[in-house]
Amino acid sequence: xxxxxxxxxxxxxxxxxxxxxxxxxxxxxxxxxxxxxxxxxxxxxxxxxxxxxxxxxxxxxxxxxxxxxxxxxxxxxxxxxxxxxxxxxxxxxxxxxxxxxxx
Amino acid sequence: xxxxxxxxxxxxxxxxxxxxxxxxxxxxxxxxxxxxxxxxxxxxxxxxxxxxxxxxxxxxxxxxxxxxxxxxxxxxxxxxxxxxxxxxxxxxxxxxxxxxxxxxxxxxxxxxxxxxxxxxxxxxxxxxxxxxxxxxxxxxxxxxxxxxxxxxxxxx
Amino acid sequence: xxxxxxxxxxxxxxxxxxxxxxxxxxxxxxxxxxxxxxxxxxxxxxxxxxxxxxxxxxxxxxxxxxxxxxxxxxxxxxxxxxxxxxxxxxxxxxxxxxxxxxxxxxxxxxxxxxxxxxxxxxxxxxxxxxxxxxxxxxxxxxxxxxxxxxxxxxxxxxxxxxxxxxxxxxxxxxxxxxxxxxxxxxxxxxxxxxxxxxxxxxxxxxxxxxxxxxxxxxxxxxxxxxxxxxxxxxxxxxxxxxxxxxxxxxxxxxxxxxxxxxxxxx
Numbered sequence: 001x002x003x004x005x006x007x008x009x010x011x012x013x014x015x016x017x018x019x020x021x022x023x024x025x026x027x028x029x030x031x032x033x034x035x036x037x038x039x040x041x042x043x044x045x046x047x048x049x050x051x052x053x054x055x056x057x058x059x060x061x062x063x064x065x066x067x068x069x070x071x072x073x074x075x076x077x078x079x080x081x082x083x084x085x086x087x088x089x090x091x092x093x094x095x096x097x098x099x100x101x102x103x
Numbered sequence: 104x105x106x107x108x109x110x111x112x113x114x115x116x117x118x119x120x121x122x123x124x125x126x127x128x129x130x131x132x133x134x135x136x137x138x139x140x141x142x143x144x145x146x147x148x149x150x151x152x153x154x155x156x157x158x159x160x161x162x163x164x165x166x167x168x169x170x171x172x173x174x175x176x177x178x179x180x181x182x183x184x185x186x187x188x189x190x191x192x193x194x195x196x197x198x199x200x201x202x203x204x205x206x207x208x209x210x211x212x213x214x215x216x217x218x219x220x221x222x223x224x225x226x227x228x229x230x231x232x233x234x235x236x237x238x239x240x241x242x243x244x245x246x247x248x249x250x251x252x253x254x255x256x257x258x259x
Numbered sequence: 260x261x262x263x264x265x266x267x268x269x270x271x272x273x274x275x276x277x278x279x280x281x282x283x284x285x286x287x288x289x290x291x292x293x294x295x296x297x298x299x300x301x302x303x304x305x306x307x308x309x310x311x312x313x314x315x316x317x318x319x320x321x322x323x324x325x326x327x328x329x330x331x332x333x334x335x336x337x338x339x340x341x342x343x344x345x346x347x348x349x350x351x352x353x354x355x356x357x358x359x360x361x362x363x364x365x366x367x368x369x370x371x372x373x374x375x376x377x378x379x380x381x382x383x384x385x386x387x388x389x390x391x392x393x394x395x396x397x398x399x400x401x402x403x404x405x406x407x408x409x410x411x412x413x414x415x416x417x418x419x420x421x422x423x424x425x426x427x428x429x430x431x432x433x434x435x436x437x438x439x440x441x442x443x444x445x446x447x448x449x450x451x452x453x454x455x456x457x458x459x460x461x462x463x464x465x466x467x468x469x470x471x472x473x474x475x476x477x478x479x480x481x482x483x484x485x486x487x488x489x490x491x492x493x494x495x496x497x498x499x500x501x502x503x504x505x506x507x508x509x510x511x512x513x514x515x516x517x518x519x520x521x522x523x524x525x
Contacts, residue, residue, distance in 0.1 A: 004304070006300055019222075021296055021301070023301045025381070025383055028226075030204065031380065033380055034379040034380055039380070046134065046139055046141075055136060055214060057211065057212070057213075057214070058138070058139060058212045058214075059209060059211045059212065059221075060139060060142075060146075060209070062146045062205055062207055062209065063205070064207075064209075064225050064226045065208055065209055065223060065224070066180060066181040066223075066224040066226055067180070067181075067298075067474035068301070068474060070183075070222070070223055072185075073220065074218040074220065075216055075218065077216055088135070089134075171292070173288045173292055175288075177289050177290070177447075177471075177525040178471045178472050178525045180471055180472050181471045181472075183289070183292035185292075224293075253446065
């Protein structure tokens, strides 16, 4: 069920505002489960946002980013209908991605 | 640590292959973008000072950074943070949480054409300072703001 | 017409939702910054997938499950629960009805369904939580209108009211100890007066809700169970008569207000 990203991309004047929500547990590795067993660290390490093929945002994260992470940013040059995508990779090598069209 | 293995244009199959390669080798970190080099030492550091030492830069206070966080967070598990820089040539934005086990929470690369403003949500273990740091022309700038973390209602 | 029915009829016309809360707005800034980006959106999607998934020994989906508005009708169904179901001769909430459908349609063992209805720490959600999120979302904006025409439904309300004020456990607590007065708080958190329409409406309409502190969607049934835990009472069983009765009490008190679930909570 992991791997999903919901994206909204909206034109605001010369900028396109992107808001992305990612489905991810972002476990720090410091918590214990109901049985008292440690829950292994599992968190997104890298995020990339693209407008078409152009990288408009990249980020490196630690486990302190909240569960089901949110990322918001604005870039210049998008037009209504253009594709915006966001992808991630986590410390286990699992990936997620999502895309939308600029409104 | 600096050995990188890159996987080109993002596709699910390539990622799966990347995952398999990772499992097999467990050496080379997998990259979304070839340009990303993860400062693992900075992410592992346990104090703000040690994090800055790992990054190899000492920040100066700047009023050209706006750090928006709530004064009081209803829940430390999710604290909204916005960092906006009006410093010319801002290339990177860092978010640090003073009293977290590892203060460095996130690094954002700001390419040309992207506004030097990012929004995210971070875990804040206890009431402490949040740091918004900005790298521009090889120099590091910072601003701080305290966020109070409250206990929830019925204990959970 | 009973007094209560007159009250419900009146409330169906006016639908105020409490905006002023007893915490004095101390969290307004935080809530505004959180915005409307509710991760429950993922859970809603997962709930719809569970609904359509062929599961159990019979390998069928829940698509013909009758939530009260006829087989397979999901839109608006949550807002009319709990209600009396003739096929089981019981007043049921969403959770007990879902278990019924899983057993009857899919041939599943009710014990399996009850084994872990709600997420534990480290989980991303359960089938019941996901289904509840999706089904409640399908009632978004629909006025809360639990069944009160049948005598069994009215009896369930009366039982819920009784339970709400029933003091028990090592602390001699009732639900009303915390939720029976205006303007009360625990720490900085407002405690609604759930005996009153306004507070009951803002509470009931927003469950199921994404619970930020736990990273999962919690159901109204879970909310009741966790209140029992806070009162140090025995574990409230999902879909049990006591759980349904308390939900019926809140739903009737909230009647007329539009559903706005899944909510986003601390």
